Amino acid sequence: MKLKAEQHRCAEAILDMQQTAESPDLSLVTVENPELQLPAENPQPEDFSVNETFTYPGCADAGCQTELTMDDIEKMEDVLRQNTAELVDLRSKALDTQFSQEAFEKNEDKTKFYTGLPNFLVLIQIFELCEPYITSGPMSLLSKFEQFILVLLRLRLNLPLKDLAFRFNISLSTASRVWHKVIDILHKRLEFLIEWPERHVLQATMPLSFRQAFGCKVAVIVDCFEVFIERPSNLLAQAQTWSNYKHHHTVKFLIGVAPQGYVTYISSAWGGRVSDKQITIESGLLKNLLPGDIVLADRGFNIGDNLGFYCASLQTPAFTKGRKQLSAYEVAEIRKIANLRIHVERVIDLVRRKYQILQSRAMPIENMSTKPGETHALIDKIGVICCALSNLSESVVPLE
Template sequence: MSEASRLREERMKSRDDQERRTEGAEALLDLHESAENPEPEDITEMLHDRQDAGCQTDLTMDDIERMEDVLKQTTTELGDLRTKALDTQFSQESFQKNEDKTKFYTGLPNFLVLMQVFQLCEPYITAGHLSVLSKFEQVILVLLRLRLNLPLKDLAFRFNVSYSTVSRVWHKLIGILHERLEFLIEWPERDVLQATMPMAFRQAFGCRVAVIVDCFEVFIERPSNLLARAQTWSNYKHHHTVKFLIGVAPQGYVSYISPAWGGRVSDKQITEESDLLKNLLPGDIVLADRGFNVGDSVGFYCASLQIPAFTKGKRQLSAYEVEQTRKIANVRIHVERVIGLVRRKYQILQSRAMPIEHMATKPGESLSLIDKIGVICCALSNLSESIVPLE
């Protein structure tokens, strides 16, 4: 036999062996599948074979029923644990054990302060059969929206409730929080103000500074009413806004917050028509920016206004004006820091389009929802440590 014939015979034999192995593997696979999924006739034969084999068990029907009851109970308990695990995301216990979670979701310094706020509001919150959310969860829901500016739909998913429930809780709790927390924004008594005056203010103006005033604006949706559009259009922001007048004590906490005005109003008008000036006493100093040209109105209360000097109509400022402007700028920066802190901490005030319905005043009420939101955010901010150094 030649070498070529021998090699050809070996290849044929190898191919035949491979085919036989493939057929054997397919036969084993078919047998395995038929064992896992027997035909009805095969099942009947198997049952007959087992009955013929006389297999017996020591379990009675009562034992089997008891095992089924235990299985059902275990399944129910697992379901309850899964539900509780989801529900504890915003439970009181979860915040108590995590200070960072409290700071992130509420903006408050710690859990103790959060509980003080909750206890102030708790008697006025309905729960139980009237709401699927606990009282604590309702407070957290509102604080979450103030803190992170979350849409109502997002909160509905987070708390596993309907959109209408979230909307109802939001509008109800805003009124309660405003009523219970507005006392935290208080004009200080003069003796307390002077005794705790920070050193930066003492060195610049003695103990006479009563308040630093400024305004900030919040973007809103474009109103459909033409008059409302005109009143809310801000030439400074080039957007429809509402404007708040804020007064900050030298110690670094908010001592006054006005209701919201249309963004078109001037700083001078909102100051003169608000109640802030009524708190002034003879000898007080009010610090403000250049836009607050309200020296005559402040002087009506025997107080004085300090604003940076103007260069309009002058070649340059005098040495005295430069020094006074420097003093004002050094201490006025604190009001900018406080306003920035409030808006960063409660991002609803940084909304790009506050819903227009928040501007409406309900029948029988004097404040709109945006007015209450401004008060609540400033009041909650006052519960944190001041950013103005005392020394």
């Protein structure tokens, strides 16, 4: 009997040990957060928090070990900082060599050199006038601003289209398409900058030198300038464009400059053979005159009779007309007119220096033709745009 009782106790002890191994005593559990202690009876899964740490007897935490020391980590951080600084520097240099808006915004000298405009603020205002009409999609190689700059670069520096294609990393056909498309937009959007001023505006801002010589009556100073072109293949065109003065095939523009030094009129391009008188009469400039206006011009503008129809008068330097010499009064008048008329030559020089496309040795003959459905040839648009942009610069005539 004793043996059976002892075997029974051993069996119960073995069963207790198995139950203990399968269900650990919760009294051994420790919780880092004392507020999250488990209930003593019937614990539920939702009572556990993700921040709880359970420790079992005979267990230890294991972590990742690394052989990197603090010195190694600091060296790696230094290299990372160095690489980041180099990346920023390279990105900045890349912007400087590109024709992006950011590159011009950070460099006023670049704006003046590549566009002829006085500063970036003026440049961006002109761009905003034209931007809604310039197209650029996800597949476009150039942004709207880059297309705009491409055209200004050609006007400013007279660069060939192939040169522009290399500079902007595009094909020659793309450069040509951008040039013709954006030049039309600039012509339409900027022609308002060339406007014949009202008489009261002219009189209120008349420079002192003009007031002393002619009061407030001078309305415009007129002159012509010529642009060299290629020799046309058509014989009639050759005759019409040959300039006896320049001894070259040219086109001629009539320009009108206000006493304040701004372009107020620019004609379409005429063949270089046409006389100054003919282009003045037929261009429509005289329709802007009011009774009492004075027009200053050179000797070649023999338009005094034509101005009489508008009750205006012409002031040109006197010439001898077969006489041996001029009178003292005539010499004084010549000097007075010449000192004022020279301002139109200074304006023409300013326009041609700023936009060297007008100094071309031989502008392509295709620029002289008019597209179907249009009234202006490409050369006409170029003349208007260059004069309009020049009006945004400081005047060459001092107010006082």
